[in-house]
Amino acid sequence: MSFLSNYIKEVYGAVSSLLIGMKRTGYYLTHNKEVITEEYPEFRAKMADRFRGEVVMTHDAQNEHACTGCSACELACPNGTIKILNKFDITPEGKKKKAIDSFVYHLELCTMCNLCIVACPTDAIKMSQNFEHSVYDRRLLTKQLNFPGSKLREGVE
Amino acid sequence: MRNVVETTPEGNMVLNVGPQHPSTHGVLHLFITVNGETILNLDPNIGYIHRSIEKMCESLSYRQFIYSTSRMDYLSAHMNNHGCALTVEKGLQVEVPVRAEVIRVIISELTRLASHQLWWGSLAMDLGALSPFFYAFREREMITDIMEETCGARLTMNYIVPGGVMADIHPDFQRKVKEFIVQFKSKIGEYHELVTNNVIFQNRTKGIGILSKEDAISYGCTGPTARGSGLSCDMRKIYPYSAYKNIQFNEILETEGDSFARYMVRMREMEESVNIIEQLIDNIPEGEFLAKTKAVLKLPKGEFYTRLETARGELGVYIVSEGGTTPYRIKFRSPGFSNLSALNHMIKGHKIGDLVSVMGTLDLVIPDIDR
Numbered sequence: 001m002s003f004l005s006n007y008i009k010e011v012y013g014a015v016s017s018l019l020i021g022m023k024r025t026g027y028y029l030t031h032n033k034e035v036i037t038e039e040y041p042e043f044r045a046k047m048a049d050r051f052r053g054e055v056v057m058t059h060d061a062q063n064e065h066a067c068t069g070c071s072a073c074e075l076a077c078p079n080g081t082i083k084i085l086n087k088f089d090i091t092p093e094g095k096k097k098k099a100i101d102s103f104v105y106h107l108e109l110c111t112m113c114n115l116c117i118v119a120c121p122t123d124a125i126k127m128s129q130n131f132e133h134s135v136y137d138r139r140l141l142t143k144q145l146n147f148p149g150s151k152l153r154e155g156v157e
Numbered sequence: 158m159r160n161v162v163e164t165t166p167e168g169n170m171v172l173n174v175g176p177q178h179p180s181t182h183g184v185l186h187l188f189i190t191v192n193g194e195t196i197l198n199l200d201p202n203i204g205y206i207h208r209s210i211e212k213m214c215e216s217l218s219y220r221q222f223i224y225s226t227s228r229m230d231y232l233s234a235h236m237n238n239h240g241c242a243l244t245v246e247k248g249l250q251v252e253v254p255v256r257a258e259v260i261r262v263i264i265s266e267l268t269r270l271a272s273h274q275l276w277w278g279s280l281a282m283d284l285g286a287l288s289p290f291f292y293a294f295r296e297r298e299m300i301t302d303i304m305e306e307t308c309g310a311r312l313t314m315n316y317i318v319p320g321g322v323m324a325d326i327h328p329d330f331q332r333k334v335k336e337f338i339v340q341f342k343s344k345i346g347e348y349h350e351l352v353t354n355n356v357i358f359q360n361r362t363k364g365i366g367i368l369s370k371e372d373a374i375s376y377g378c379t380g381p382t383a384r385g386s387g388l389s390c391d392m393r394k395i396y397p398y399s400a401y402k403n404i405q406f407n408e409i410l411e412t413e414g415d416s417f418a419r420y421m422v423r424m425r426e427m428e429e430s431v432n433i434i435e436q437l438i439d440n441i442p443e444g445e446f447l448a449k450t451k452a453v454l455k456l457p458k459g460e461f462y463t464r465l466e467t468a469r470g471e472l473g474v475y476i477v478s479e480g481g482t483t484p485y486r487i488k489f490r491s492p493g494f495s496n497l498s499a500l501n502h503m504i505k506g507h508k509i510g511d512l513v514s515v516m517g518t519l520d521l522v523i524p525d526i527d528r
Contacts, residue, residue: 014356078221113224
């Protein structure tokens, strides 16, 4: 007799556990106001301020940047993502002055670890919030971060 | 390479389980010998995702190598970084600011919650219930949003640097974490309704894959896998590090040692993590978040070892330094490798269908096993 009652108890417990789960599923079926997914191409989420998308160099309205070419970011990078090619400008006094010729950034090697941004002494580079990096040719991922014709901002050492 | 299906001289069949393509991530290949549906022997074949992180770290400086450890156990990336930073700090004898320690622990516990929620969702999905995965990701999304705001990335954070944390917490951090705690507490009952109390789930996990306490010790199991067998091995409790010294929390132990016990350990651990966060979130001390360190870090000659608790078990970080700017040798003791080694012992004599529930409750992360 106890076997039978145990059996019925077990079946009752099993069915009720399934029904409780189905009740929860039914609740979400009928209460679909809590939509948490976002349709991507039409709706683009605003990324957080600190989100690490890619490294960019900040330029002001006069097309001037703050990069002195000290190579601190190049040394800090674990992957060899950054290559800085320096040149020497001749100042009006006839002295040689170091300046960057091109700041080459390999996006395809970058792991967005933020170490270059932390290492930069003049805050010349920062992380942008752009996350859509797909291109058809991998060569397009190698970028020059300083704009053409840009120069070092006055007073930045 | 053995054939897809092979028959041994005794008439048993050798079956290859698992994807083996190099482009898939998290690849685990199992040779299982079956007699009918009963598993006689299981032989894991690992190494498909080996990236030689330990060797790679030897050529990176003490600031640089930490980022690569996020790629070992990507679901507890923050704890991996924490272990490395603790070892480097031990060598440098740097005093970490109290604020940084508290922030580290809060984010560690959030990572643990995110990891366990992903595990819960994928375990239920492996056992045939699809919708719990979406419910788990609903709450996990809130944590990844918090991570994105404060750390700058959603999965491989690289937020911890030797001496503290990379940046101060976001102004919205405390409010968002409190919102998450309210949301999580209102939904944890739903988790139990949907999966824990489900009769199919209970029948597939209770009494399956039993690991005794002695075996857990001899196989070197740690984390929730060993705590499900009643082995007290929580590094946060035994060797308290960071801010864990000043927190009141319980070590979760279950004694059955079966899949269901391991499941319950993780479910109760989630509630315990919320308890830890609640204690700390209003008491983040003011002050510096990063200790002053030299521009180039050099560890003195010697050996340094730290152990800490990740979401999967005990992580050991061992650094041998020759006094230079790069480590001479780095060794990681990963929890997943030891836990996987116990799988053969646990699964012998069970059916093929039980393999899913046992592997699911081990919570294997393959990049952690291979490194």
